[in-house]
Amino acid sequence: MNKEEIDKKLKDLRLPNVLQFLDGNSVTNITEWKKRREEIKQILVKEEYGSIILKPHVPISFETIKEDDKYCGAKFIYKEVNITLHFENDNYTFPIKLSIPKENHPLKTFLYLSFYTEFPNQYLPVEEICDRGFAVVQLCYTDITSDDGDFKNGISKIFFKDEKSRDFGKISIWSWVASHVMDYLNEIAEIDKNNIAIVGHSRLGKTALLTSAFDNRFKVVFSNDAGQSGDSLSRGKTGEHIKEICDRFPYWFTPQYYNYINKEENLPFDQHFLLSLTAPRNLYVASASDNIWADPKSQFLALIATNPIYKLYNLQGLVSDNKLPNIGEQLKDGKIGYHIRKGWHYLSRFDWNMFMEYFQNL
Numbered sequence: 001m002n003k004e005e006i007d008k009k010l011k012d013l014r015l016p017n018v019l020q021f022l023d024g025n026s027v028t029n030i031t032e033w034k035k036r037r038e039e040i041k042q043i044l045v046k047e048e049y050g051s052i053i054l055k056p057h058v059p060i061s062f063e064t065i066k067e068d069d070k071y072c073g074a075k076f077i078y079k080e081v082n083i084t085l086h087f088e089n090d091n092y093t094f095p096i097k098l099s100i101p102k103e104n105h106p107l108k109t110f111l112y113l114s115f116y117t118e119f120p121n122q123y124l125p126v127e128e129i130c131d132r133g134f135a136v137v138q139l140c141y142t143d144i145t146s147d148d149g150d151f152k153n154g155i156s157k158i159f160f161k162d163e164k165s166r167d168f169g170k171i172s173i174w175s176w177v178a179s180h181v182m183d184y185l186n187e188i189a190e191i192d193k194n195n196i197a198i199v200g201h202s203r204l205g206k207t208a209l210l211t212s213a214f215d216n217r218f219k220v221v222f223s224n225d226a227g228q229s230g231d232s233l234s235r236g237k238t239g240e241h242i243k244e245i246c247d248r249f250p251y252w253f254t255p256q257y258y259n260y261i262n263k264e265e266n267l268p269f270d271q272h273f274l275l276s277l278t279a280p281r282n283l284y285v286a287s288a289s290d291n292i293w294a295d296p297k298s299q300f301l302a303l304i305a306t307n308p309i310y311k312l313y314n315l316q317g318l319v320s321d322n323k324l325p326n327i328g329e330q331l332k333d334g335k336i337g338y339h340i341r342k343g344w345h346y347l348s349r350f351d352w353n354m355f356m357e358y359f360q361n362l
Contacts, residue, residue: 050168050254206230213277227294
């Protein structure tokens, strides 16, 4: 896509205006934008992700259950930590795993939302990341609650009463717990609490975006192949649509979201609303050339549609000349980063190298 094609596509999509209040008035300054952000949060909670993300944090405690200072040839310290969330009438404990280089503290840190309990794993090259001078923390999403329609297991059972009253989905739950991990990381002297990034792939890319949107302590959010209901626009998208994602994974969302199946044009928002909530912090989206299900063009358009919020702050968002980059090229000069690599739906070493290069230069 070139600039003319992008401009025409965005005009034809008739996206809801992220800089327009519900009463029709326009956002003209940062003070007004902060009020508009709260409107957008309420829209996303009601129409897409659900209420859990808005719940106040509960007190936490933590216990190191394993520590190894000989990890990876004694270059790093490995830890396994149990974090406990303390509710009024219940507690919930889940594990995280960390690798922390022994030098140059405090460290820039990746909080990685993982599909796997193994550390490292096929999506997480721990040694390579720590060799570049980052700490890395892994949270496995199924240690929070299962990735299915069962809301009576894990932490879900604390919030769930019955299906008829459910106004939240699993993404909101995973995100809310991930934000509590940030509470823990803020207590760790070796970690630079002002330089923590959250990373997720696919459904966990959606989770990372939602976490960053509602928790401004994250310096950067890296979303990899999040696609539909994540980092792609829903209007005019190829591949997966709201129908397909809700047919397969209805439990990710609030049931209200099902009302937009085959009716994307009726959405009172689009995914640039979610992306905009990270501004003025750093936002990074990664695409794969053959991942038509996620639709790289739609991911790129969503970033272009997010640029006006950064402009409001007198910041450069996505520096791109409004042109989709070549495969293997990285856009890294603005507060919004982007790359598209060759291949399919996967979180690769190439992606991690792009993330690290971008984060290292902030």
